Amino acid sequence: MRQLILLGLLTVMAFPAWAAKRVTVAQLEQALATISAEHKPDVEIARQIASMKLSERLTEPTLGRLKAHLDSGSQAALALQLLADQSAFLYPPPSELPDASAPDDATQQRMLEATRNYVARTLPRLPNFLATRSIRRYDDSPRELKKSGWPVRLGLHLVDTSNRQISVWDERGSLPSAVWQEQSGLISNGEFGSTLGMILADTGQGKVTWSHWEQIAGDPAAVFQYSVPRSASNYEVIDYQQPVAEYANLTGRQGVAGIGAQLSGRSSNISPTITKPGYHGSLWLDPATGTILRITIEADAKGGAPFQRASILVEYGPVQIGDSRFMCPVRSVALYEAIAPAQANLSDAPTEWLNIILFTGYHRFGSTIKILTDKPVPK
Secondary structure, three states: OOEEEOOOOOOOOOOOOOEEEEEHHHHHHHHHHHHHHHOOOHHHHHHHOOOOOEEEOHHHHHHHHHHHOOOOOOHHHHHHHHHHHHHHOOOOOOHHHHOOOOOHHHHHHHHHHHHHHHHHHHHOOOOOEEEEEEEEEEEOEEEEOOOOOOEEOOEEEEEEEEEEEEEEEEEOOOOOHHHHHOOOOOOEOOOHHHHHHHHHHHHHHHHEEEEEEEEEEEEEEEEEEEOOOOOHOOOEEEEOOOOOOEEEEEEEEEEOOOOOOOOOOOOOEEEOOEEEEEEEEEEEEEOOOOEEEEEEEEEEOOOOOEEEEEEEEEEEEEEOOOOEEEEEEEEEEEEEEOOOOOOHHHHHOEEEEEEEEEEEEEOOOOOOOOOOOOOOOOO
């Protein structure tokens, strides 16, 4: 199960996303080299970075190389990290992809079958883990550039951070807990398996095709594209008929997953309008075992959908727990863009949200019992 509930928050820092210019990673590198040579102040470098939008994924190795030329913790470094986070749903530049031919059809089918077995057999048997979920929340709500000035909408900016211990078993529930429903900001759960079951179930009536090879942690990863048509989709978008007040729920045969937005203070008396858009995305697989390494889900924003974009990414990695290693979520990205009404600039409600979520501190849930008696120990 995956649920996303987005609620408005206050602002801290902003850059002009509305002026974004689409560039490749190579063009970004060239622009940063030029800016560095001109010795511009940190705030100006940050503004120029924020004025860009990548057409390719800024991978960790490239991001590390570019950050090396910026002061750690500077506004420019933070803007570059945000730019990389926004590009997470894209494919890397062709120059960073392995030079390897596509596997034949039979090999592709063996990979996909291994993945189906992995999802059906391995994930449900995971023990109950506890982990720490750390969230950085961003939105585009207006902010005051000057004290007591008129609030201006200038794009994504950090609004909140949080840390919370979670239980894997609780995350597999079909609905978020009442505690989570009461919290503000972008809230997501369900990264621990049910979304994968939904995708593989729904793509039985959709399409899965080969895309390309990538490298993840130095090992090859097979990348497949998938799509689920609206006629076969279990993706329910619930519109509460308030500005930016949608809630989406993906109900698959093996779990529930969803994404949506909801303003704080929403009236419970409003009858929702339900739509079911199609969705698409990519799967990154271990070619030898079928283990899921990375997934993306993007709703099809067409046919009168009440949103412009609703996207989720989950990255999995090996986690050492006791004497065993498990593949668990290590990072998640959620991005939601609502259709902004004409009066959006006069409203304090966000129209775009981005959450960067890290999962750390995994440990097994359990207890030990030690029985003590007052009987003296024999010598």
